[in-house]
Amino acid sequence: MTEVVTSSQHVGQPRNGFGIAALVLALIGLVFGIIPLTGFVALILGALAVLFGLLGVARTRKGVATNKIMSWVGTGLGGLAAVVGIWGMVIVFQAAGELVRDLDRIGADFQAPPAPGTPLTPGVPAGEAEEGAGAVRYEVEGSGSALSITYSTFNGGGASSESLADTALPWSVEVPVDIDAFSTYTLMASNDENGGTITCRILVNGEVVQEATSKGPFQSAMCVK
Template sequence: MTMPTHSPDQQPWGAPGMQPPAQPRNGLGVSALVLGIVGLLFAIIPFLFWLGGILGLLALIFGIIGASRAGKGLATNKGAAVTGLVLGALSILVSIVWTVVIATAVSDVAEEIQKSGGLPTTTASAEPGAGGTATPSADATPGALKFGETFAYDDGLKVTVSAPRAHKPDAFAAGFTKGNKAFQVTITIVNGGKEAVDVTAALPNASDANGATAEMVFDGSNATKPFEGKVLPGKQAKADFTFAMAPDAAGELQVEIAPTVLDHESAVWTGSTK
């Protein structure tokens, strides 16, 4: 009987000085895929789309990190991570579409009720904010404000949109196409009223110099980090939002946002990105 032998350069596992190969860290990629699938399912269901958006955001973050690990050789399931990332981005986009659709429908219904005399018309006025002035209007929503100006509502809420600043998205950013330009704004909501206000649904819309929709960008460096929860009386909340635009239309940005979907009209800010 011949006994197994080993060459001088080979040692069996467990021999002194030998280490077993590192185990791949695939947990985040798998989590991204599962969250992406579940998030997309919830996102397409009316009135559950908000949950799909939350799960989609988690899938996006886990997918970016998982794909990054796979690129460094620390994981072996890059396909699952990237798929989860894409599904997460789709969940977020579908949730945003639902938000816009429902907000538009509710706004139309409220307008019809107001026309019929069922509800009093809410008025708002603009006031100067740090870095600019605004034209006040007591009876109607004023025209576009300049970046840095503040829009004040009758219930004490105040909204300010900062001047745009250039942002470089990560390699796995969602909503960004190579060759486009990305700009980030900080939106501040101050609650000067007497009741807490839920600003979770305060999502801005943006357009470029040609009037085309500017895509919202998500990446692992918090290109976009939406509002969460409620703002208590006397407190404020800040959130960053990044938008991508074609180079030939990136010289000007317009941002529109309402602090709540049902109780406030949208205000508009516009200006140069330079």
């Protein structure tokens, strides 16, 4: 009597980790890809999903994994997540570029004021006013000299200013302006150590619109119109 012995071959658990990881990463990447600001995250997760998916397919061909379809799906969705991520990054870069251009345009609207004595209205030489315009005159009177004199003119969209030190008195300067535009005129004069009286005065088209007087050493008179 012959005894027949039958042996069964032990088969280990399938190694489906790469395929599962590919699908999970691809799905998460697609979620991040919906938001343009997180497009770079979607790109990274999508690339990893493609890598793991291809490794999972390779395992199925070797017979050590059984989730071939899942691996291919993870690979495909991973590629889609990467594409969506790139799309989101392009949107962000375009928006950033547009923001920079807008800031440049805003900055151009706030250019530095022109040098003292330059015309406030383009095409009008200093000291001359175009027809219908007027002039603002700044005057400072007193004994001796002024420790400092500062005057500024804001007229419509133009502005100019100047500061002087140790100026002999009386002193005056005239600036052409458009009297129909919104304007602000400022004049401040300070006495030196000798004291005495110092007076500042603003005239528009020859008419006094502001006047102030101060007395004593290092005292200041300010006129604002």
